[in-house]
Amino acid sequence: MASSSLSVVLLLCLAAVASAQMSTTFYDASCPGAQATIKNGVVAAVSSDPRMAASLLRLHFHDCFVQGCDASVLLAGNERNAFGNVGSLRGFDVIDQIKSNVEQACKRTVSCADILAVAARDSVVAVGGPSWTVSLGRRDSDTASETLANHDLPAPSLSVTDLITRFAAKGLNHTDMVALSGAHTIGRAQCKNFRTRLYSEENIDPALATSRKATCPQLTGSGDSNLAPLDDTTPDMFDNAYFVNLKLNKGLLHSDQVLYTLAGGATEDIIDGFASNQDAFNNAFAAAMVKMGNISPLIFPQGQVRRICSRAN
Numbered sequence: 001m002a003s004s005s006l007s008v009v010l011l012l013c014l015a016a017v018a019s020a021q022m023s024t025t026f027y028d029a030s031c032p033g034a035q036a037t038i039k040n041g042v043v044a045a046v047s048s049d050p051r052m053a054a055s056l057l058r059l060h061f062h063d064c065f066v067q068g069c070d071a072s073v074l075l076a077g078n079e080r081n082a083f084g085n086v087g088s089l090r091g092f093d094v095i096d097q098i099k100s101n102v103e104q105a106c107k108r109t110v111s112c113a114d115i116l117a118v119a120a121r122d123s124v125v126a127v128g129g130p131s132w133t134v135s136l137g138r139r140d141s142d143t144a145s146e147t148l149a150n151h152d153l154p155a156p157s158l159s160v161t162d163l164i165t166r167f168a169a170k171g172l173n174h175t176d177m178v179a180l181s182g183a184h185t186i187g188r189a190q191c192k193n194f195r196t197r198l199y200s201e202e203n204i205d206p207a208l209a210t211s212r213k214a215t216c217p218q219l220t221g222s223g224d225s226n227l228a229p230l231d232d233t234t235p236d237m238f239d240n241a242y243f244v245n246l247k248l249n250k251g252l253l254h255s256d257q258v259l260y261t262l263a264g265g266a267t268e269d270i271i272d273g274f275a276s277n278q279d280a281f282n283n284a285f286a287a288a289m290v291k292m293g294n295i296s297p298l299i300f301p302q303g304q305v306r307r308i309c310s311r312a313n
């Protein structure tokens, strides 16, 4: 008993030390221009391609859900070949450019994992969403796992129960999950990811189904990569229209719509709240992004600061 409470105390101390090593001022002395350099890179990329905001936000999500926010998603091969990633994730070149700009100012100082976390926040801000303060000091992994990515990344075919389980496994509750799904207020999805919904689900607005079918034929293999906006109303603006749309059966992915129509009481109220109150969504989204960004970071002396984000040093 005494020894088990001693280990609890020890664990708490270790946790305190770990979190003390992440801080919002982490690079203030070692690389004072880091955050501005990242922001400039994001703003430039988003102004030439508005969808890039969505793509950078998703990169951070796919990073954090697989062995924590350690930039494993950026390593060539491995995770990048997982089902949900290959032929789908975008923005690697933008991150590479930002990293090279940051390296020019301060060598081997700012991790790729931190660049992803800041770039995700700046992307959201660039398209009209809320801001939040990012804790810094994550370090980069020297490994990535395709198998783990296939296991941990949620697929669009999942039920609400399975989605809840996946998010709970990362320490994220129902409100976090619904708020984070609101990231689908921006960005695009490929036909192969919503075809089944168009042709065999009933909880879909008929007009939306008809218009999406025009560029997403029923036959598997035809038009698989044709794109449609995840938020039909304001596809490139970060707002709460995604939630208003769910209430109208206008979610594009199965995993979007089930949060409202097949949730069995688990998440409908949260969606009602976000659909009727933009600030409530913004606040919950910012809070959930902070939580997601803190999933299992590598803290010094673990990990490394990669010189090039796509390969270990």
Ligand code: HEM
Residues within 6 Å of the ligand: 051, 053, 054, 055, 057, 058, 061, 087, 088, 089, 090, 154, 155, 156, 157, 158, 163, 180, 181, 183, 184, 186, 187, 188, 189, 190, 191, 193, 253, 255
């Ligand atoms: C709830 C579970 C989730 C599932 C099943 C899911 C699934 C998907 C799928 C299938 C796509 C389209 C990919 C393609 O067709 O190439 C997509 C796009 C996207 N996802 Fe999610 N997602 C989920 C949660 C999230 C979260 C938590 C975030 C961020 C916080 C996010 C951000 C995005 C963004 C921004 C896009 C558009 C990317 C672009 O246009 O490049 N998603 N998601």
